Amino acid sequence: MIKILLFADLQEKVGKPELELKLEQITVEELKSELQKIYPLINLESVMTAVNEEYAMADDAIKSGDTVAFIPPVSGG
Amino acid sequence: MIKILLFADLQEKVGKPELELKLEQITVEELKSELQKIYPLINLESVMTAVNEEYAMADDAIKSGDTVAFIPPVSGG
Amino acid sequence: MVDRYSRQMLFKPIGEDGQLKILNKHVLILGCGALGSANAENLARAGVGKLTLIDRDYVELSNLQRQQLYTEKDVHEQVPKAIAAKKRLLEINREVNIDAYVLDATPISLVPLLNDIDIVIDATDNFDTRLMMNDLLQKYQIPWIFGSCVGSTGMSYTILPKETPCLGCLLDRAPMSGATCDSVGIISPAVQMVVAHQTTEALKLLVEDKDSLRTNLVTFDLWNNYYHTMNVERAKKENCPTCGENPSFPHFSGEVSTKSEVLCGRNTVQIRTGRKVNLQELANRLQYVAPININDFLLSLEYESYRLVFFHDGRTLIHGTNSIEKAKTIYYQLAG
């Protein structure tokens, strides 16, 4: 089970702040494209990814039990 | 092992933000008096206690692996 | 309205409906120090219908480091904080209806002001007053938002009468006022962080979005980089003397308080006579003792190594001592 936290406008577009996916292992990039398939409205292209509160790269592996956060940069000021 | 987070002036008086104590099981009240013995300068009387981010009562049990936070109410405004 | 509040109405949880609600609500802010002035500015900018501001103090130079709304001119003119706040808030948004009171918060002084209040924001600086509020607002069923700060730390918690645990449920005993801004200092971001939480909770209550309310107590330290939340559902006590089934309201005393008190950490004693004072008459009498400063709200003078400030409502602050005895001696020498 991988826990996914959605921030800012992702939360709104998916309709909830958290998801759980039954997965054993997957890379960050693969997870992004999986989600993109389920929720075509969201845009994960320029989103930052944290795995267990650490910055993660596209080919980092995510394992069952990990918590992934997708953080869209916001631009206002 | 019990992890203890110290907030506000407790942190300053103990000289660090976190402690770890090798304990299997102890109540909140007992833990307070243990710490009071080790650090006579601190005052835990009116401090709030959270165990794993939940409010805890004096006779609640703390187990190895738990995280305890002592939160002194601050009064300024 | 459309243009002024457009960015707030674009925010979906508020929207046009929420903005209309905000424009018709009444918030009481108890205390116009750091937390009070910043919350008041936020709510005035947000367009709240009416604000009631209460504070017993006047603007001093050491306030400017963290208390929004106030300027050097306010210090120079010794303007009471509630009055100075009102003036600035009307420059920001004259559509807001503002009542400003220079008075000590007691049940006697507060009850008449609670009439149509939707929310109270805690901007006091001590737990004696907070526990009195806790009783009073439980009795009158008004939601309120606790906030406090010191150093680089702070906390906030939203209290709904009959629903959430009250402040008394969380505190086994009234905390000793160990750490105050006057003893261990404070930086302005700690204030704003508390205010950010308090104003957000106020907006949720004003637009009646109860589901979004924070149900935990937040604690943070900006200098040491932590942010901690504590779920407090378990803390509600059935036999709580404030929010339990048979409340006795232990901190709610109906008496007019005439007792004197040391203002903690400020090297100041407050004397209360309970009798109104005509400041102009007092000035006529005291002008031979020392040079007088007087404005519409208070009279101040330097006497020996002390500074005395007299208010209409019978309160006198004696700065320069922590001794009630000494303060009374001075007071009776001058005004007795």
Place this chain on the structure above:
Amino acid sequence: MVDRYSRQMLFKPIGEDGQLKILNKHVLILGCGALGSANAENLARAGVGKLTLIDRDYVELSNLQRQQLYTEKDVHEQVPKAIAAKKRLLEINREVNIDAYVLDATPISLVPLLNDIDIVIDATDNFDTRLMMNDLLQKYQIPWIFGSCVGSTGMSYTILPKETPCLGCLLDRAPMSGATCDSVGIISPAVQMVVAHQTTEALKLLVEDKDSLRTNLVTFDLWNNYYHTMNVERAKKENCPTCGENPSFPHFSGEVSTKSEVLCGRNTVQIRTGRKVNLQELANRLQYVAPININDFLLSLEYESYRLVFFHDGRTLIHGTNSIEKAKTIYYQLAG
């Protein structure tokens, strides 16, 4: 000094030594919107020696809901934000030395202002400018504090040249400006929460307490009650074109930009000629076209369904259109 900053000097990590440092430092704030005005107020109250304020815009009614320092009078008089901010800040603390510039932030305009700057605070509203700053401040080795907000959310991160990952390391590609305050709105507490983090980090840098700096990136949502930190140590890229070994500074362009641009979400186009304009001469010419509003900094008028605002530095804002073509047509009709 002792009295004015006493509460800040009582805070141990600052103390008297720290206060002396603060009094001798120079902070540049890029942008005087919501984040900029609030950071500027904090730092002026804290007693920073010198502030340089930069903003290209003027105060509008829809700003008042969240932008500290500004009043209805500023809206009425169409005062540029940097100028209005400076005036208010001097009322708060006239000991602070303040330079205010009404200009577009480009490498050309910024480089001469970076001379003795100790820190830059990011209070811009778009990633194009932030990525330009990221290059520029890496090149000139100046620490800066990223901050941004929208809706009830926000983020902050402290960037030390050559030490921490830079903004470019964190962003694989420049984010599309999907969510801006002008498209999905904003509430004032989200601003203050970011500002609380930015000002705290600024104070740590000013008193040279580097060990206390936040090393993670903070993200929060006040309405939905979350606060998340992300450790970014791993993000530093050796071959980063900005902070890597052989930087090419891809977002740093030395050219004077004369291009026009649509101000995202504001239904406004900015035209830049790069030539200074004499506003009084322009007023003499345009007075027959429409009623003119002019102050020391800008000239504005309503024309058909548009509002045009001309600045000294050759910029013109055309409100009421998102079409560069249309804007240019209007511009050349009037000022061409």
